[in-house]
Amino acid sequence: MRAGAETGRNGSAWRFSVVMSAPGAAVTFVLILFALALVLFLSLRGNDGSLLGNGFTTGNYATILSDDLYGMVMLRSLAISGAVTLATLAAAYPVAYFLAFRAGRWRGLILFLVTLPFWTSYLLRVFAWKIVLAYNGVLNSALLSLGVLSEPSLLFLNTPYAVVVTLAHAYAPFAILPIFVALQTIPGSLLEAASDLGARPARTVLRVVLPISMPGVLAAALVVFVPTVGDYVTPSLVGGPSSTMIGSLIQAQFGKANDWPFGAALSVSVMLVILATVAIVRLADRRFGSRS
């Protein structure tokens, strides 16, 4: 853009790009890059109660690696959000498929209905599950009145399963859109060709539709996995002590425990896990990309 700044016209072009770049550059460099660099910096400091800590140390990371608690909570977070991701994708795929190939004139309405909850309070959606799963909650009273249970069960609330169900529900709309967009790119002629060559519908879906839509599936997996792996609202509302996730531990370091450098180190570890996941997804993406 700056090539040939001799003329006044190019001067104005330069001014334009400076003015237009300013808001985005300020926000991304200061609030994203600088703030993340601060987290990284703090994670390498000792805790003396001051804002930026004192002295450089790798002790925070050593603690995370040596104390089994953190590895276990990290694995549990991965297991829970992995289960949530799988459940969300499996439930969303048929809906996206229907939207792309079968919905007809209902497409706009269904698309609107499945994305609407996405924009309503996440806190309220999680809280709704607490009403469902509680001791005197909806599920228990329904099962009592149906005669399935003779007394209310305590087993629904405060389990990792409650966390998985609640998160899978809260993040359900996130998965549909990316898959739907990927499915939409599949030309109908391809499906007809598969059918002409004798493939049954199930086989067509498995061998033709699924591989082509894989990039959308992987994108959906990321947008569900990333926020759920760091979630601490759902575990604390419906999960109980046996389903503490890494987000709760980070939050505790900045609250009760008051060890910010250690909390920063935990955050960096989570980001590394997420980066590794993104890298794996990218690799998988490329594989599927080369196949289709």
Add this chain to the structure above:
Amino acid sequence: MTAAASPSEDRGHLLGFYVVAYIVFLYLPVALIPIFSFNDSIQAAFPLKGFTLQWYASLAGNAAIAGALVNSLVIALVAASVATLCGVTVAYLDVHGQTRFSALVSGLSRLPILIPGVIVGIALLILVNLIGLGPSRTAIVMGHVLVCLPTTVVIMRGRFAAIPKTIAEAASDLGAREFLVFRKAVLPLAWPAVGSAFTLAFLTSFDEFIVAFFLAGTEPTLPLYIWSQLRFPKSLPVVMALGTLILAVSVVLVTVAELLRRRQPRMAAGR
């Protein structure tokens, strides 16, 4: 592409039933909140005890809720304005400028999708303490700008990319400089998308909890107020009345944003 007359007709019906069941599953738990907000009992349990508006009545005189509502509205307005401004400029430069710098900024602005809310919260908490601002409404605005940024950039990028480049080129050939091309030729075609991006950013900020949790000073937002009340069983019915109102407003705003977004193609075709 409609279902051709094939042995898959039955399967098509099955799929339709599945979609209906999925939508029911999506809405059923959320529907409980309005139902219990009209229920004349402290307990959120079936069978329902009777119809009442008392929980809504007690909302009206609650100063804490009114204060939190004002905080949420102010924060959402400012955060959505900043996020929309950034979204429009970043997306415009990404689509029309195509320098390496603008591509970098555009890529960075979508990065918050890959950062869990907890980490956005603590990163900004460290930042605002470092610059001496501390947890405050301004701090929450900064956090919400980050949370909303990917949405506004993606919406505006989609819109700018859909406007034929020839329109900007024609304006430029006729002697309009960059500001004029942006303001008079491209932006008018993108207004509905700007409205849609702003509305969705507003809603995201209004409902956001995790980031605000770290950055709030003495003035809570509405979700923070709700969170503080969740552990008192006595205040749950009032929380559900409040939640019902928030849901209703959210639904109306999303509908408006959707209508604005759909107006785009027709507008572009009309020119």
